[in-house]
Amino acid sequence: MTTVENKGQRPLAMALALAVMSISLTACAERAEVTLHEPGVYKGSVDPLLAQQQNPEQIQTLQDRFAKGQSDR
Amino acid sequence: MARMKFLCDAERCIECNGCVTACKNEHEVPWGVNRRRVVTLDDGVPGEKSVSVACMHCTDAPCAAVCPVDCFYTTDDGIVLHDKDLCIGCGYCFYACPFGAPQFPQQEAFGVRGKMDKCTFCAGGPEDNSSAAELEKYGRNRVAEGKLPLCAEMCSTKALLAGDGDMVADIYRERITKRGGRPETWGWETAYKGDA
Numbered sequence: 001m002t003t004v005e006n007k008g009q010r011p012l013a014m015a016l017a018l019a020v021m022s023i024s025l026t027a028c029a030e031r032a033e034v035t036l037h038e039p040g041v042y043k044g045s046v047d048p049l050l051a052q053q054q055n056p057e058q059i060q061t062l063q064d065r066f067a068k069g070q071s072d073r
Numbered sequence: 074m075a076r077m078k079f080l081c082d083a084e085r086c087i088e089c090n091g092c093v094t095a096c097k098n099e100h101e102v103p104w105g106v107n108r109r110r111v112v113t114l115d116d117g118v119p120g121e122k123s124v125s126v127a128c129m130h131c132t133d134a135p136c137a138a139v140c141p142v143d144c145f146y147t148t149d150d151g152i153v154l155h156d157k158d159l160c161i162g163c164g165y166c167f168y169a170c171p172f173g174a175p176q177f178p179q180q181e182a183f184g185v186r187g188k189m190d191k192c193t194f195c196a197g198g199p200e201d202n203s204s205a206a207e208l209e210k211y212g213r214n215r216v217a218e219g220k221l222p223l224c225a226e227m228c229s230t231k232a233l234l235a236g237d238g239d240m241v242a243d244i245y246r247e248r249i250t251k252r253g254g255r256p257e258t259w260g261w262e263t264a265y266k267g268d269a
Contacts, residue, residue, distance in 0.1 A: 040138065042146040044156025047199040049217055053149050059075055061219040066236035069226050071244055 075237035076151045076268065077194055079225070080245055081125045081259055084252070085232035088113055088123040092224035092233050096127070099195070099223045100212025106176040108192040109224055125224070125233050128153065128174035128192035129264035136166035136175060151238075152194040157210045162186035171263050194235070195222040238265075 052058055088111050096102065096109045109127035130153045137145035137153065144159035145166075164186055167175040177186040188210075197214030200207035207214055215223065225235035234241045249256045 039143070041143055042156075043143045044146065044159045045199045047146070047148070047154065047197075048202050049196055049214065050148055052202070052217060058219065059150075062216070062221060063075065063237055063240065065219060065221055066240050069221070070231060070234050070236060071240075072231065072248070 075239070077130060077236065078151070078238035078241050078261075078265065079127065079129055079194075079222075080234045080241045080261065082232045082234070082245065082248065083114075083122040083124050083257055083259055084248075084254075085230045086111070086123040086125060087230055087232070089229065091227050091229060092125045095223045095227040096192070099215075100193075101208070102190070102212070103178050106178050106190050108174075108176065108190065124259045125228075126172055126174075126260070127224070128170075128194075129172055129260050130192075130194055131264040132266060132268045135169040135171065139165040139169040141165060146199075148196065152196045152216070154193055154196060154198050154211075155189065155191070156199050157188040157190075160188045162188055164189075172260060192222075195220070238268075 090111050093107060093109050093111060097107070100108065102108055109125060111123050111125050113121055113123045115121045130147075130151055132151065134145060134147065134153045136155075137143075137147070140155075141163060142159050142161055144156045145153060146155070147153050162177060162185075164175075164177065166189060167173070167177065174191045176190045177188075178190060179187070181187075193211050193214075195213060195215035197203075197207045197217065198211035200210060202217040203214050215221065220226070222235040225233045228234075234244060245256065245258065
């Protein structure tokens with residue numbers, strides 16, 4: 001009696017195992033997009049100082065500061 | 074656009090370590106890390122010379138060339154900076170640098186390196202200018218405030234110069250003309266090559 005019941009449950013268990021396997025194996029699937037490494041290209045965040053350095057006033061300020069503080073008397 | 078450079082006039086350096094102290098104090102550099110240090114050549118021998126050494130902000134920076142995560146960038150005026158959020162502390166830059174500039178704080182046991190730390194030419198890093206995050210990670214951003222590196226501004230004998238490379242070269246040339254002798258621009262050939 002019990003063997004007949006087990007035989008009836010076997011396809012269900014197999015289907016369940018297949019479903020679990022297919023779900024768990026999807027994590028192992030190959031990604032379509034490729035991460036390309038560009039050597040020597042900065043990959044960090046942008047420094048706001050770069051924009052400030054484009055200002056001619058900033059350059060002049062630094063040059064004046066140098067002339068005032070570091071040149072020989 | 075000006076090209077920022079450091080120059081240490083070895084004839085004038087008196088090994089007072091004022092530049093080292095100024096740097097550590099200004100940027101609140103942690104124990105064990107020295108962004109700038111004074112190296113004495115032929116110590117104790119008559120004619121000894123001292124040179125103040127830090128990151129020279131090389132034209133073709135070897136640290137940037139070897140960095141596996143590309144965390145280095147060079148500003149338009151030639152200052153070499155890096156992003157500590159990207160740095161993995163591999164230490165390649167330390168081996169590549171001819172000046173021994175990159176420093177690694179001892180944060181954990183078993184020789185694990187923290188994020189690399191080096192001289193920023195007092196220009197901070199890739200955070201909002203003069204923000205708390207920038208101060209904590211990179212130190213004070215004096216360049217954004219229209220100021221120049223404190224180490225050079227504090228130098229009592231004006232041995233250490235920091236600013237527009239052309240202006241620095243003009244001052245040094247004038248000194249050599251006055252006092253005679255051969256120019257000894259320590260590190261310039263290595264750091265700036267054809268740009269020196």
